[in-house]
Amino acid sequence: MxxxxxxxxxxxxxxxxxxxxxxxxxxxxxxxxxxxxxxxxxxxxxxxxxxxxxxxxxxxxxxxxxxxxxxxxxxxxxxxxxxxxxxxxxxxxxxxxxxxxxxxxxxxxxxxxxxxxxxxxxxxxxxxxxxxxxxxxxxxxxxxxxxxxxSFRAKQAWIRKRDSAGTQVMTSRVPDWLIVCKATGQIVARSERAEVLSTIFQLALDGRSPFEIADHLNARGVCRWRGSQPWTRPTVSTLLRNRRVTGVLPLYIATHDNGETSRRPIKLLADYFPRLIEPEAFLKVQALASTRRRGGNAAKLNVFANMLFCAGCGAPVRHHSYGEYGRAILACDGARILHGCNASGFDYDAFEIITKKQLSRWIHDDLPWHQVSDPNQHVFRAVQELSDLQSSLSPRSPGGAKRRAGATFYAEVAKLEDQIDDLIFNEHGFNAKAVKLTSKLAAYLDEEIYENTVRVKCNMLLRQLGARLVVDFDTGWVGLSHNKGFERSWSMEENP
Ligand SMILES: [Zn+2]
Structure with missing residues (x-):
């Protein structure tokens, strides 16, 4: 062997x-x-x-x-x-x-x-x-x-290099909007890119979303800095988060613990790069972006956010706060970004009024969500009662032990309710959860005062129900589909 x-x-x-x-x-x-x-x-x-x-x-x-x-x-x-x-x-x-x-x-x-x-x-x-x-x-x-x-020597060399930064260029890699001048070794701005950068930040300060900014740049034929692709939401939002625009160079050090390598910033070197954006403006943009990220912002502008699609090309239809004559419009991504669809836009405000009324009609007239078949009726009532009980039991009531007991009970009720919700359906496939969602939605749609929180909830409920709206910009027809297959369509011409 x-x-x-x-x-x-x-x-x-x-x-x-x-x-x-x-x-x-x-x-x-x-x-x-x-x-x-x-x-x-x-x-x-x-x-x-x-x-x-x-x-x-x-x-x-x-x-x-x-x-x-x-x-x-x-x-x-x-x-x-x-x-x-x-x-x-x-x-x-x-x-x-x-x-x-x-x-x-x-x-x-x-x-x-x-x-x-x-x-x-x-x-x-x-x-x-x-x-x-x-x-x-x-x-x-x-x-x-x-x-x-x-390892120690390598780290020391890097620290020395970092400490001498400012007097010498530490790396030949500079952000896209800058260039190292070969003759002098100085880092200077590329003027036309600096202009684009300032436009991007100005638009962001005006409250435009990265998506809208990308749209704006593409519409004006501004070339992206790398590659031949058009500007996109991610490229713009990455730029808006890059603090190097204020001239700062973030310095990182790599640390190794238990075989894991991590990079952590140790200091920010001010005025290393040319300052193209004032730090105050940069921070303001970050604040604006964080409110946007907290979610629901899209729905504040567009109650139908993430549920609109173009009948011509199938692409998502989005809200743009700066359409013609400064009015908000709905337009198809296919037309505005890919230029493969020739759909025009709809005036957003008119669309919202009409669609809201149509949706309300749909819920009250077409949707058999409240038509409960008899054998299940008492269960539905039970769910309703449980739900009422739940709202009356506030776990925030005073007293530590009492509050904890209350919270436990509250959780138990919620669990029970969920179990029942999953078990029962009416003959049209609506379970108790869907019934509750729909009745809430109906109440929101009928509300006269239409605050941002209501808009956000409305959007959430519509999407939970699986509602999709297909917009035909050519004929003015809007089709509604729903995950249980109850459809409805209407023309934007007729105002119910
Ligand atoms: Zn389209």
């Missing part, structure tokens, strides 16, 4: 790939295998490229971890050889971990060979020469010190 040898080739960083490290290790492994009449298994060559041995990543996650697993579940036969250029390649993490790794391999009946000094570590060899274990330990200690020092 031939004994198999596996060669463990590791690179502490990708930089070494170009070097002769791989060739050297392969040659050493081949000649060792030849000399000792071992069969070198090249199929299972373990190359965890780029996984650094220092920080112990390769023991936990890397190929050596896989190797150990393969030994444990018998895929690698006991008595096999693991050929390593030098023991310090095994692991540069802390000494205990490195030693543990070696011990685990040996206990799994693997012969670990250090090729540079031709030492074999096995149960037999260590029993014969226990001092060899001390030797291995010394190798680990030295390797660990060496790489700590290397």
């Amino acid at each position: 031939t004994i198999v040898a596996y060669s463990y080739q590791r690179f502490s960083s990708l930089d070494q790939i170009g070097g002769d490290s791989l060739t050297r290790q392969s040659t050493l492994a081949e000649s060792y295998a030849r000399d000792h009449e071992l069969e070198l298994d090249n199929r299972l060559t373990i190359r965890d490229l780029g996984v650094s041995g220092y920080r112990g990543q390769n023991a936990v996650h890397g190929e050596l971890g896989h190797f150990l697993t393969a030994v444990r579940n018998g895929r690698i036969a006991p008595g096999s050889y693991l050929l390593i250029e030098s023991l310090d390649r095994l692991s540069r993490s802390n000494i205990l971990q490195a030693q543990n790794l070696l011990t685990e391999l040996i206990l799994a009946k693997i012969n670990v060979v250090s090729l540079v000094d031709n030492r074999t570590y096995s149960e037999a060899s260590l029993t014969a020469d226990p001092l060899a274990l001390i030797f291995a330990l010394i190798v680990f200690i030295r390797a660990n010190e060496e790489s700590s020092l290397k």
Whole structure:
């Protein structure tokens, strides 16, 4: 029976790939295998490229971890050889971990060979020469010190570089709107891009969404800085969040804990880049964006946000607060961004008034949500009663223990209610939950005062019911579909 040898080739960083490290290790492994009449298994060559041995990543996650697993579940036969250029390649993490790794391999009946000094570590060899274990330990200690020092030096060099920033350009990589002047080494703005940047921030300050800003730039034929694609919502919002526009250079430092690398900012270097946007304006834009992100903002402008689609091309239809004559319009993405659809736009306010009335009619006349079939009627009533009970039981009432008891009861009721909701349906497929949603929606749609919170709730309820509106800009027809298949359509010409 031939004994198999596996060669463990590791690179502490990708930089070494170009070097002769791989060739050297392969040659050493081949000649060792030849000399000792071992069969070198090249199929299972373990190359965890780029996984650094220092920080112990390769023991936990890397190929050596896989190797150990393969030994444990018998895929690698006991008595096999693991050929390593030098023991310090095994692991540069802390000494205990490195030693543990070696011990685990040996206990799994693997012969670990250090090729540079031709030492074999096995149960037999260590029993014969226990001092060899001390030797291995010394190798680990030295390797660990060496790489700590290397890591420390690299960090120091970067810190020095950072401290001298301001007097010299730290990196030739500058944001897209800037350029490093070859003659002087100064960072300067590209004037036409600086202009675009200021337009983008001005529009954002005016309350325009990144989507609308992208739209604005595309409509005016402004080219994107990279690639030939049109401006998009993500490209604009990334720019709006980039604090480098105020001239600041954020400095990061990489830290390593438990094999995890993370980057954290350590300071902001002011006036490193040319300041194109005033910090006050930048902060104002951030504040505006965070209110937008908190959600529901789209629905404040457009009650039908995220549920409108173009009948011509199927693309989403969106609200634009600056249509012709400064009026809000609804327009199809296909027409405004991709230019593949020739749908025109609708005046938003008129659309909202008509659609609201149509939806209200739909709920009251067409939708059989309140038509409860008899066997279930008492259950519906029970749900209603539970729901009322729930609202009367405020967990905010005073008294700690009482409040906690109240909260528990409240949660129990809610759970029970949910269970009932899931169980029952009326004959049209409306369960109690859908009935509640719909009755709320009906109340909102009929409300005269139409505050933002109501608009947001209305939008949420409509979407929960699966309502979709398809808008035909050519004929003025609007079609409503619903996830239970109750459809309705109307013309924008007739005002109910
Ligand atoms: Zn379209």
